[in-house]
Amino acid sequence: MLNIHQKFCRETFYDGQLVDFEPVYQTNFNFAYDVMDVIANKEPDRRAMLWCDDKGHERTFSFKDFERLSNQAANMFTDMGIKRGDTVVLVLKRHYQFWIAVLGLHKIGAVAIPATNLLTKKDFVYRFNAAHVKGIICTTDGETLAHAEASIPECPTVTVKMSVKGAVDGWSDFDALLPKYSTKLERVETRATDAMLLYFTSGTTGMPKMVWHDHTYPLGHIVTAKYWHNVVPDGLHLTISDSGWMKCMWGKLYGQWFMEAGIFVCDFDKFTPAQLLPLFAKYKITTFCAPPTMYRFFIKEDLNKYDLSSITYATTAGEPLNPEVYSQFLKSTGLKLMEGFGQTETTLTLFNPIGTTPKPGSMGIPSPAYHMDIIDHAGKRVAPGTVGEIVLRTDKGKPCGMFDGYYENPELTKTVWCDDIYHTGDTAWYDEDGYFWYVGRTDDIIKSSGYRIGPFEIESVIMEHPCCLECAITGTPDPIRGQVVKATIVLAKGYEPSDELKKEIQTYVKKQTAPYKYPRVVEFVDELPKTISGKIRRTEIRGNEKKN
Numbered sequence: 001m002l003n004i005h006q007k008f009c010r011e012t013f014y015d016g017q018l019v020d021f022e023p024v025y026q027t028n029f030n031f032a033y034d035v036m037d038v039i040a041n042k043e044p045d046r047r048a049m050l051w052c053d054d055k056g057h058e059r060t061f062s063f064k065d066f067e068r069l070s071n072q073a074a075n076m077f078t079d080m081g082i083k084r085g086d087t088v089v090l091v092l093k094r095h096y097q098f099w100i101a102v103l104g105l106h107k108i109g110a111v112a113i114p115a116t117n118l119l120t121k122k123d124f125v126y127r128f129n130a131a132h133v134k135g136i137i138c139t140t141d142g143e144t145l146a147h148a149e150a151s152i153p154e155c156p157t158v159t160v161k162m163s164v165k166g167a168v169d170g171w172s173d174f175d176a177l178l179p180k181y182s183t184k185l186e187r188v189e190t191r192a193t194d195a196m197l198l199y200f201t202s203g204t205t206g207m208p209k210m211v212w213h214d215h216t217y218p219l220g221h222i223v224t225a226k227y228w229h230n231v232v233p234d235g236l237h238l239t240i241s242d243s244g245w246m247k248c249m250w251g252k253l254y255g256q257w258f259m260e261a262g263i264f265v266c267d268f269d270k271f272t273p274a275q276l277l278p279l280f281a282k283y284k285i286t287t288f289c290a291p292p293t294m295y296r297f298f299i300k301e302d303l304n305k306y307d308l309s310s311i312t313y314a315t316t317a318g319e320p321l322n323p324e325v326y327s328q329f330l331k332s333t334g335l336k337l338m339e340g341f342g343q344t345e346t347t348l349t350l351f352n353p354i355g356t357t358p359k360p361g362s363m364g365i366p367s368p369a370y371h372m373d374i375i376d377h378a379g380k381r382v383a384p385g386t387v388g389e390i391v392l393r394t395d396k397g398k399p400c401g402m403f404d405g406y407y408e409n410p411e412l413t414k415t416v417w418c419d420d421i422y423h424t425g426d427t428a429w430y431d432e433d434g435y436f437w438y439v440g441r442t443d444d445i446i447k448s449s450g451y452r453i454g455p456f457e458i459e460s461v462i463m464e465h466p467c468c469l470e471c472a473i474t475g476t477p478d479p480i481r482g483q484v485v486k487a488t489i490v491l492a493k494g495y496e497p498s499d500e501l502k503k504e505i506q507t508y509v510k511k512q513t514a515p516y517k518y519p520r521v522v523e524f525v526d527e528l529p530k531t532i533s534g535k536i537r538r539t540e541i542r543g544n545e546k547k548n
Contacts, residue, residue: 032106040067053267071185073104084109086134109190116244128155135160210407218254220347220401225255230313240290281307291318303332347401395420446475487519497524
């Protein structure tokens, strides 16, 4: 064990808790060279990844394997004309080729743009042109490559096309070409402040924004892996995410490898609890992170049928955690879910640290890597118990892990980040112990008869009712109250929509929280509208209200 992460940070503790975190790095820091290759040369056989798919194939990659393969990828990309600063889209699902490609791009200073396989032609056209994309590396699974190919005539900057898991006419075969290139590579000089990653956010309004991060971004995830995920060397960590989402970078790459741990990757098209749950015992997965949605599906299963004893720690993020989900998972497994919070624009900003007892439903306390606050409309810090907007203060400099702005759009950047304050757009309140409690997006707040009502509290109450699988709370226009609370509900198996069930839900909410918060309107639907990343689109629900 090298404890390589300690070389890149200074940590201060008080009563056993991390209270200050300061990254330390050279001006030419590059994760692929300075972390991956260093581990590879000192402990070449150390396991970096255990990969499997739903067809029974398995592969184990050492750190040395990734050094060799990423060197080959870097040489291949260079030979194809990709150079420092060029942007390359990666649509590779959970294929192990993603990690080879992204490390190879890091080594030559090119900018990786991970993307989901759910994109259509229209999505590709926008992304290719907005980011001046030079190349694309795409899976042949499904229809994604066909959509990408259809977009090329409208995207003149795209000159490099590579396919993975199969040869396609007009596309270079990544898997066939890679072994032909040298495993040796002279270090390409890059700067820590160079662009490294670019993500298109899946916002609920407008076209996706382009969030770009520099080479210091991985340093921010030391806190993620060590003090939230509780990843340890020689452990095996699983985060539920494919490579197209930023959550992959949180849980399937930087922080875990800083900790010299193995990453578990299951290359399934779609996870279901019955497929996933047996894998914990089979592969001895030690730490686990998933969004609350996945845990909601877990607790609908009979967890007693599965051996989850290998899991020593479980975390959750991506959306607010309902207390009922926390309680049911604890009852079934004995594991306390440790919630965290962050955005595409940041790394982990709020969390329940290791060694602490979580407050179910709270996002936790501010990460020592960030200066977090909650402010009112005048920009002043609110008192405990008062709802305000979560902001990040940058008067002492931009933290490692925070974005550099919206790509080629300084005016858009200024709308959220000015006067050394970054506005997250999320509202919360904090208690006397400094724990943050989520309320909702700033545009999700419901104003009814003078009351300000946050959707999450009501959603959490309804989620406790056995009839509810998923729920979204929004405001709907009312001529007397201005707005009233509306609940849009997806029912669990065994329940059918009825007026009696609506009344039962309304009565349940009245008994569990302040009566003025109960949903005066209840609608049952087969599914909730969601963003491409799976988050509920309350904007669309509200928009449908206006149309009707």
